[in-house]
Amino acid sequence: MDITNHKPEELSPALRRAWYRAMEDSPAYANPFLAPEFAAAVGHCRGGARVAILHEEGEPVGFFPYERTAFGVGRAVGLGLSDCQGLVHRPGVTWDPQELLRACGLSVFEFDHLVEEQKPFGEYVTGTFASPVVDLRDGDAEDGGESVDADDPDAYARWLRAAYPGLAKTTLKKERRLARDLGEMRFVFDERDPRVLRRLMDWKSAQYRRTARMDRFAKPWIVDLVNYLFQVRHEHFTGVLSVVYAGGRPVAAHFGPRSRTVFAAWFTAYDPELRYYSPGLIMHLRMAEAAGRQGVRILDLGRGDKEYKDWLKTRELRVCEGFVTRPHPVALAHRLWRRPIRGLRNTVLAHPQLREPADRLLRTVGAVRTSGRVGARG
Incomplete structure (x- = not known):
């Protein structure tokens, strides 16, 4: 060879x-x-x-x-x-x-x-x-129901009740509350506005700091990489920015790459002031449904133990x-x-x-660090 x-x-x-x-x-x-x-x-x-x-x-x-x-x-x-x-x-x-x-x-x-x-x-x-994944079938439930019609306003709710009956009632209730409190809610699977991508990176950077984790977006080359991939439009690879809007403002966003059949969950963040609406979970469910309609067969959630991954996964890779x-x-x-x-x-x-005390410690450190920066600015 x-x-x-x-x-x-x-x-x-x-x-x-x-x-x-x-x-x-x-x-x-x-x-x-x-x-x-x-x-x-x-x-x-x-x-x-x-x-x-x-x-x-x-x-x-x-x-x-x-x-x-x-x-x-x-x-x-x-x-x-x-x-x-x-x-x-x-x-x-x-x-x-x-x-x-x-x-x-x-x-x-x-x-x-x-x-x-x-x-x-x-x-x-x-x-x-373990690396959890979600199997998608033309945006419908695993029992092989009818495909979701993107023009049918009730299609997403039907898909959600069939695919995730344990999450549907609470999630749909929170979506209605979000729309009532902020204004009409809408989801864009493939947003092309670079300003929203910048907002996503700002949210994520703040999240890293709050939790005392390494801020990936403090590294210029990672910011350049995400901006670069956002411009890639190819049948075998596309950088996809997905956004949940309410009242015309972005409340949650995700950026990740997709191939013809696999969509990788990568960077997700949301407005922390709106966390009680579970915008991150809404984002992942909306992405799963929309990706299935786009021909994606697998939503790869990535390695790592997170509660939302246990809720969403249909199986695990290794x-x-x-x-x-x-x-x-x-x-x-x-x-x-x-x-x-x-x-x-x-x-x-x-x-x-061990993980839970470590996570609490990191959050405490992050809160102290963030409050210190606010005090320094004041």
Whole structure:
């Protein structure tokens, strides 16, 4: 097998078509985070992104997107942001991880959302985790009822009662209250107003600060990445901004990528003053119904324990984290540094008796930090 390396933004149309074919040949690789557009966007906004292409008898049969540092440390492209990672390949293709890393000039390759089907990487996996998804069927319930008519004002309510009978009554009541208190409520699945995208990032940044979590939107390259992906309109990858409006003002928004059949839940935020209306839950339910009508088959909620994910999921995929390493001092140092951090985080997240106090502590720190900033401004 021959392996060549390329910058993802410089791939020829023929290589991109081969990549799309590999995605379509297996549902496991249909996720938009595995598309060439995502790798190219990360390369454009941060640099260091590469794609190793596996060739058999001169034909491209596998695509391995990754990022590489100057010291030969490799990581899944968009590590920390991407909810699906792996080597996209045609059925039956296999590879030697050590040979792959040598061809890429890597001493180590780190991943945290690896597709479970990546058997050649199996011995390097240090943990496997649930990643909940929602199965969609033309915007209707799993019992195969009639498809939702977008022009029928009652169609969404019927879909919601059929798909989520336990949530329907309370959610519809909160939507009616939101409309009564603020004005007519409407939902836009694919909003093209960049000002609302900016509002979403501001909301999310404030949420990160309130909960004492790392503010991703304090990193210019992540802001650039989201703005860049918002402009991508392709049949295999589109950046979708969805918005719930009430009285003409946005009350909740979501931005995430979609492929032909998979829509990834990514950044969701809402006006904190309106949290009692459950705008985040309304957003996800509206997105699920609308995405089904758009031909999406799976809404990927991403790895992580959240109550709303338990409410919405129809099943779970499995994703893996770990390190592929070659005998090298850099690989050993990187693993010794990173693995304890991951282990501590996973221990806290896996045990509610630890996770809940940790979350309360972070919220307290966030409140103190936020009030301090307000006092400083005053």
